[in-house]
Amino acid sequence: xxxxxxxxxxxxxxxxxxxxxxxxxxxAAAKLRRAQQKVEQSRPYSKKMDEMLAQLAAGSxxxxxxxxxxxxxxxxxxxxxxxxxxxxxxxxxxxxVRHAQNWLxxxxxxxxxxxxxxxxxxxxxxxxxxxxVNYYGNWGGSLNYDKARDMVRFLxxxxxxxxxxxxxxxxxxxxxxxxxxxxxxxxxxxxxxxIKTSTNELSHGLKDYIFEPNAEKIxxxxxxxxxxxKMVTALVESFASEHGSRMIAMNAATKNAGxxxxxxxxxxxxxxxxxxxxxxxxxxxxxxALKG
Amino acid sequence: MFHLSIxxxxxxxxxxxxxxxxxxxTEGYLGILSQHAPLITALMPGKIEFRxxxxxxxxxxxxxxxxxxxxxxxxxLADTVEKAEEIDIERARAAYEREKKRLISAGAGETDIDxxxxxxxxARAANRIKIYEETH
Numbered sequence: 033x034x035x036x037x038x039x040x041x042x043x044x045x046x047x048x049x050x051x052x053x054x055x056x057x058x059x060a061a062a063k064l065r066r067a068q069q070k071v072e073q074s075r076p077y078s079k080k081m082d083e084m085l086a087q088l089a090a091g092s093x094x095x096x097x098x099x100x101x102x103x104x105x106x107x108x109x110x111x112x113x114x115x116x117x118x119x120x121x122x123x124x125x126x127x128x129v130r131h132a133q134n135w136l137x138x139x140x141x142x143x144x145x146x147x148x149x150x151x152x153x154x155x156x157x158x159x160x161x162x163x164x165v166n167y168y169g170n171w172g173g174s175l176n177y178d179k180a181r182d183m184v185r186f187l188x189x190x191x192x193x194x195x196x197x198x199x200x201x202x203x204x205x206x207x208x209x210x211x212x213x214x215x216x217x218x219x220x221x222x223x224x225x226x227i228k229t230s231t232n233e234l235s236h237g238l239k240d241y242i243f244e245p246n247a248e249k250i251x252x253x254x255x256x257x258x259x260x261x262k263m264v265t266a267l268v269e270s271f272a273s274e275h276g277s278r279m280i281a282m283n284a285a286t287k288n289a290g291x292x293x294x295x296x297x298x299x300x301x302x303x304x305x306x307x308x309x310x311x312x313x314x315x316x317x318x319x320x321a322l323k324g
Numbered sequence: 325m326f327h328l329s330i331x332x333x334x335x336x337x338x339x340x341x342x343x344x345x346x347x348x349x350t351e352g353y354l355g356i357l358s359q360h361a362p363l364i365t366a367l368m369p370g371k372i373e374f375r376x377x378x379x380x381x382x383x384x385x386x387x388x389x390x391x392x393x394x395x396x397x398x399x400x401l402a403d404t405v406e407k408a409e410e411i412d413i414e415r416a417r418a419a420y421e422r423e424k425k426r427l428i429s430a431g432a433g434e435t436d437i438d439x440x441x442x443x444x445x446x447a448r449a450a451n452r453i454k455i456y457e458e459t460h
Contacts, residue, residue, distance in 0.1 A: 073335040080331055080399055084392050088364060241394075244349050244365035253350075253366040254390060257403070264333060 036307065039300040043293060050289035056120065057282035063173055064209075064275035070175065070268045071206055078261045085258060088247060089224065098251045099192045100222045100259065106197040108143040110165075111135055112187070112219070114203035114270040115153030117169055121274055122281035124204065124212075125152045131214050132202055136162070145196065147187070149267070173275065175267055184260045191220040203266045204273035210280065212273045219262060222255070326358045326396040328374060330384075330405055337405055345374040345398060347391050354391075362394040369444075369451040371458075372405065383408045385455040387448040406452075408459040416452035423449060 034042075113132050115125045132153070136144060146162050148154035151169045158164055168183055190196050199219040204212045243250055328345060330338040345356040348370025356363075372384040389402035423446040430437040 070334075074333055076336045077331045077333045077401065080329075080392075080401055084364065084390060084399070084401065087392060087394070240362060242361055242363045244354070244363065245351050249350070250364055250366050250390070257390075257401075261333060 034299065034303065036300065036303050039296055039303055043296045043300060046289050046292050046296065050286055050293065053282045053285040053289060057279055057286060060121075060275050060279035060282060064272060064279055067174065067268065067272035067275050068206065071272050074261075074265060074268055078265050081254075081258055081261050085254065087241065088243075088250060088254070097248065098255050100188070100220055100255045101224055103221050104194075104197040106142055108145065108196045108198075109139050110145050110147060110187075110190070110196040110199045112147045112149060112183075112199065112201045112203075112266075113153045113157070114201070114266060115148070115150035115156075116270075116274040117151040117171055117173070119152060120281060121278035122284075124274055124277035125150075125156075127214055128202060128204060129153060129156055131216070132157070135200075135202065135216065147183075149183075149270070171267075171271070173271055175264065175271065177264075180263050180267055181260060184256070184263050187220065187263075188256070188259055201262075201266045203270045206269045206272040206276065209276055212276065215269075217262075217266070220259070222258065325377065326360075326398060328398045328400070330372075330400045330402055332402050332405055337402070341377050342398075343375045343377065343379070345372070347372050347400070348386065349391070356393065356398060359396060360393050360398075364390065364392050366390055367400070367402070369447045371451075371455055372400070383455065383459055385411060385452050387451065388444075408455055411452050411456045413453065413456045416449050416456065419445065420449035420453060 111132065113128060115128050119125070132146075144163070146157055146164045147166045147168075148157060148164055149168045150171065154164060154167045154169060166186055168179060171179070187199055191199055198221070201215075201217050201219050203215055203217075205215045207213055325341050325343055328338065328340060328342045329336065343358070347354050347356070347365075348368045349365045350368050351365075353370070354365065367386060367389045369385075369387045372386050373381060375381050384405050384407050386400070386402045387404045389400060389405075392399045392401075423442055426437055426442050427439075427446060430439060430442065
């Protein structure tokens with residue numbers, strides 16, 4: 033049986049931990065709200081961007097040459113891994129890392145390289161001496177456009193220069209407050225938008241688009257924006273998921289701490305009662321002895 | 325009347341029925357009315373002007389993007405867009421001076437300046453200032 037004082041000390045320490053996790057939960061909730069808003073606001077743009085790319089492909093005749101579409105036999109593959117800078121967010125990082133390891137196992141046949149976003153993932157793969165060619169950290173849990181653009185420039189330059197033949201993004205998609213899905217998406221080369229040629233589609237009037245000035249120039253202007261949009265999407269989804277996971281993890285921690293305080297309080301009361309009983313016995317037996 | 329939606333990476337900026345639209349295409353300003361033929365064009369920094377269903381004229385500064393029209397639906401994908409009255413003139417002027425200085429120092433032989441991006445930034449700032457001054 034732990035002594036009264038020991039139990040009291042434990043209770044106090046658990047209560048203060050509970051206060052911290054509770055505060056972290058609230059901070060995460062506030063950040064999540066903002067991040068979620070960003071995800072929702074960025075969705076219409078990326079949707080329209082996809083649509084426009086598809087329209088462009090459908091409306092322009094013949095080969096559309098833009099370096100981002102160039103499919104090569106992959107000799108070297110790159111994976112961009114989106115983790116968080118800070119921990120205490122449940123299984124958020126370990127899930128991503130596990131998927132990344134699976135990916136690395138699957139692509140043993142080709143050369144691979146990693147680009148890490150977020151300190152946690154970077155630490156993990158650096159320690160295990162995987163080739164991490166670039167690292168983007170210190171995001172503070174929200175989007176930084178300049179940094180995102182730097183990333184896009186680095187990746188596209190690398191792809192166009194032929195230093196890698198395929199780039200994929202591994203990040204967590206934010207589905208709802210309690211649901212996240214790990215998503216592996218091809219980044220470069222850009223999948224050629226499907227050109228619909230079904231007669232049904234034609235009778236609908238495959239639109240005879242006017243291109244100002246011409247399709248090639250529009251592609252040249254559109255593709256960098258498209259690449260940036262995709263990257264920004266991955267980043268905001270990942271941040272929202274991070275905050276969501278942290279909120280849930282901290283909520284569970286707060287609940288557990290509460291339970292612990294309850295149990296410890298029981299222990300404390302038991303110990304107190306035991307002591308009182310003991311003292312009473314002593315008094316009573318002392319009095320009996322005097323009567324003797 | 326036709327439908328216009330203006331979206332930026334940050335948010336959906338405008339959604340509504342309008343009567344006419346003028347945008348800065350890469351080859352010059354384009355006027356668009358209802359039942360326009362399907363069109364896709366890139367946009368330069370410039371002025372977007374449209375007349376809504378109550379004949380109110382709305383003027384905005386756009387810093388580049390794309391316009392797509394089909395089935396009487398116009399979509400503008402803008403990098404950034406702001407209404408004339410939302411322009412932060414101090415910031416635009418500061419940006420203009422800063423970029424001008426960088427351009428001059430590039431002319432004087434400094435090499436680690438990304439000329440195209442400086443020129444683009446200068447054009448964006450100049451555009452904001454111009455639209456602000458036109459409307460104030």
